[in-house]
Amino acid sequence: MRYAGITERLADLGGEKWAVHNAAREKMARGEAIIELTIGEPDVPVDPALIEVCHQSMLRGRTHYSNGRGEVGLLNALVEKYRPRHPGITTDNILCFPGTQTALYAVITALVDAGEGVLVGDPYYATYAGVIQAPGAVLQPVPLNIENGFVMQPADLRAAVTPQSRVLLLNTPHNPTGALLDADTIAELGQIAIEHDLWIVCDEVYEDLIFEGIFASPLEFAELRARTIVVSSISKTFAATGFRSGWAVGPAEFCTKLLPISETILFGNQPFIADMTEAALRGTFDTAERMCRSYAARVGMITDELATCPSLKAGKASGGMFVMIDVEGTGLDGEAFAWRLLEEQGVAVMPGASFGDNTRDLIRVALTKPDETLREAMRRIHAFASALATKSKAAAM
């Protein structure tokens, strides 16, 4: 049978990237004790008060169709959230979506046609390639290097722009590297976007998970607002990944153009989840603060544990849920390191190649495991890398 081209464009995005993770899951299903550091689900529960809001809302009958833009109460809560960064914001600047992921899909669909380019830092969050390739656009990688703390360098962006480029897709704090963009860098990258008439799409889903530094958004820059779209959600801040509740914030005209796309895909979101999201945004919950505290401590522990292993170099993570480790010094690339680590030490990590071409010599570890489990994983990674170094020294003699 014949299928549309999108099935081909997205066909190779699913399996390969997750091969180590899937193999780890199979081992676990067979009863093997694996320390799984591949994916990053928040390791704290959703606040029970928010579940109660959702429940009560359903009991009140908030179980019918919504509209394509979002429930008024939630839109107003979002206006208040973003007003400090965007003083003129109104509900015309916002559309609600079931999560950042759908928002990204709809936003990129609204901005690029087949053959046009989306500039993205490489490494990038695993689903970006699919979001860009779905409409037939081209992912234009901008290298993010460990020496620069994985922060996008304006010179690298300039080198990557082509006449086909339409969008600069930013992510701060960044998955997989944990890099945070400061205001000066955003201003410089924004200037390049102005020069080349690019849209800026900024994925801010980890906004509240910052251990070091101050969050900055392109939305704060008046001169960038006409070309900036921010996407985010309650997934990370409120540890509410399964609720699927997010939004896009952008120019009113853009939102008007986005609305029919949103309605075509979704026909509206769930009112009871909108009520819960509104309560989350208006309330005072310490979920993100607690995650931040433990992730910051775990970043410190990882750095300390690996400091005595010359063949490993932990990247600097300022936020998010992950740390990248450069394993080039072991003589293995990230993929080979991850497979052997799983087989020989029972620790599952993501190969850097799952996130682009620029991090083939790195692995990514999630910070979302209990302290002692993560420490044990670091000891095993240290032991594995040290044994590799001893073997290669012996072979060289």
Ligand SMILES: Cc1ncc(COP(=O)(O)O)c(C=O)c1O
């Ligand atoms: C950078 C990034 N963007 C978007 C998402 C998806 O977020 P959501 O649950 O809001 O769809 C994730 C999830 O891990 C992510 O890491």
